[in-house]
Amino acid sequence: MEKALEYGQEEQHSQYHHQQPIPLLTPYKLGNFQLSHRIVLAPLTRQRSYDNVPQPHAKLYYSQRTTKGGLLIAEATVISETARGYESTPGIWTKEQVEAWKPIVDAVHARGGIFFCQIWHVGRVSNYDFQPNGQAPISSTDKLLPTQIQADGVSVHECSPPRRLKIEEIPQIVDDFRLAAINAIEAGFDGVEIHGAHGYIIDQFLKDQINDRTDEYGGKLENRCRFALEIVEAVSTAIGPDRVGIKLSPFDDYNESGDSNPQALGLYMAEALNKYGILYCHMVKPRFWEKADYPDESLLPMRKAFKGTFIAGGGYDREDGNEAVAENRADLIAYGRFFLANPDLPKRFELNAPLNEYNRETFYTPDPVAGYTDYPFLDSRPKWLWDQMLRDVTSLKPHFHLPLNISVSLVLLTSEHKGKKFFGSLVALITNLEMGKKMEDGQEKEQSQQPIPLLTPYKLGNFQLFHRIVLAPMARQRSYGNLPQPHAVLYYSQRTSRGGLIITEAAGVSDTSLIG
Structure with a gap:
């Protein structure tokens, strides 16, 4: 099988460059x-x-x-x-x-x-x-x-x-x-x-x-x-x-x-x-x-x-x-x-x-x-694409410095910079950069960001929440025969974050509680 690009590997016709269709x-x-x-x-x-x-x-x-x-x-x-x-x-x-x-x-x-x-x-x-x-x-x-x-x-x-x-x-x-x-x-x-x-x-x-x-x-x-x-x-x-x-x-x-x-x-x-x-x-x-x-x-x-x-x-x-x-x-x-x-x-x-x-x-x-x-x-966004996108973002401005301790879900906007067209329409991803320093016009400016109120921790009784965003209970009607199905594992795990609160869909308590 034709080998795909390794992490960080460059080739003449990169997937980020214009080329004739295969x-x-x-x-x-x-x-x-x-x-x-x-x-x-x-x-x-x-x-x-x-x-x-x-x-x-x-x-x-x-x-x-x-x-x-x-x-x-x-x-x-x-x-x-x-x-x-x-x-x-x-x-x-x-x-x-x-x-x-x-x-x-x-x-x-x-x-x-x-x-x-x-x-x-x-x-x-x-x-x-x-x-x-x-x-x-x-x-x-x-x-x-x-x-x-x-x-x-x-x-x-x-x-x-x-x-x-x-x-x-x-x-x-x-x-x-x-x-x-x-x-x-x-x-x-x-x-x-x-x-x-x-x-x-x-x-x-x-x-x-x-x-x-x-x-x-x-x-x-x-x-x-x-x-x-x-x-x-x-x-x-x-x-x-x-x-x-x-x-x-x-x-x-x-x-x-x-x-x-x-x-x-x-x-x-x-x-x-x-x-x-x-x-x-x-x-x-x-x-x-x-x-x-x-x-x-x-x-x-x-x-x-x-x-x-x-x-x-x-x-x-x-x-x-x-x-x-x-x-x-x-x-x-x-x-x-x-x-x-x-x-x-x-x-x-x-x-x-x-x-x-x-x-x-x-x-x-x-x-x-x-x-x-x-x-x-x-x-x-597998690792190979994350790595490539991070390199492309940092190449936008040579004076934009990201220290090694960043935790990143980077924002990448559809852009063209100095003739370089980015992959498709790179979708904006949620930003949470723990940035150290931003270099601008030769001057270092310390930057810090306070978390928004929704992302502040909270003590819920015996539970330590890492943020205040809760998954509300939502009926999905995919429990055939009134039995939870394997696909619910994926559904709820997709919406799970560490220290996040999830409330499941309404679950019937008896035969008389069912509506359909």
Whole structure:
């Protein structure tokens, strides 16, 4: 990964100096949508949609990762009851689910984002518990998928023996995708991405490691691709091809989905998709640990063959993404884990700033905050940025002396001094400088500041308060089932200062004290 600036390190094109935008931050016209940059939020399963209904906390999650003119692809969203295979994944086959998506989509649009819904059927990656009436999962095959370790490296996924779809049943699955696409548009999404990757139902038809059919949906390559292309045609006809994308992973063998000739498979699909004029093809390159087997150019034939927008994903970092765009190997780059852990990823890439590390243990936990909406923004001012800002402030006036014993939350105002333009619009931060001396016109002037009355100490009975500012009790209505939730830990700790008084929200004393 490209190395970020160390503390205090200078380079010719510092993040505080004007420079040409990196390739990832150049604009792009995606059909009818004008993108301001080429960094895409990849679809990421988070398993926080209880009972398959999107929850209010997803509104914050997606809006945190929204930039004006940025493209977001929602997490994989199941299209029907038979499509389920994991706990708490969102759906889009019922009216309740459609209505639940609307405020989430509205939040993304309010921030100027473009939002696509990834529509998904897991096929054999399921078990009896997820299926209506406890029936067998459906697939192209009746071959059992062995127990799988999930992407967090910890969770396991137990599957039940699948049932091979009959030819006459296949049109119903195609229609489920069509109806899901219509529902997505009703929910306000700008379009849909058909999930044809990672060993789920479409991939179960595409890949010859899984597909052992001998009918018109199996055997030779064009037969194995028939199901995917029928779905593309149905969805495009329903909502318009300019609102349709598809995700494919010809090189991937996740969920035992390998293919004997992934290059031929990817190229055939890329060429065949041109018939339908869909908006984009999102294709996953081999993971970075497989680069020795498949060079970074492995997707290039597919990129050249497909006439629409080509999105590449799978293990890209900042440097790889910039190179792929600069060398015209992709139009857009999808980022998953990096975007999960860095809600302001485009800004961090712009500044070449350090990235938060992602925590695999919270990828799929049900907590609505931890590992979901609590990853810090760059505006949290990590040490490297504080150090740089302090140096910039002291450089404004060489006669402005700050002794070593300062305690600082410095005020930095948007400014231009002697031609030096400061980072963005540096926001004014609260000042509390224990300044020793200020040198002005060669004269030393002692300076002292008395604390404002609100910041004077106070003895509250047995408690020593350091200031007189109190957090008032405020009802927040986020204690589901009348039980305080884990996200309250973050909320109250954010508002805690040493020696500060906090009064919690109103807490009911009995069953009769509740109002809702």
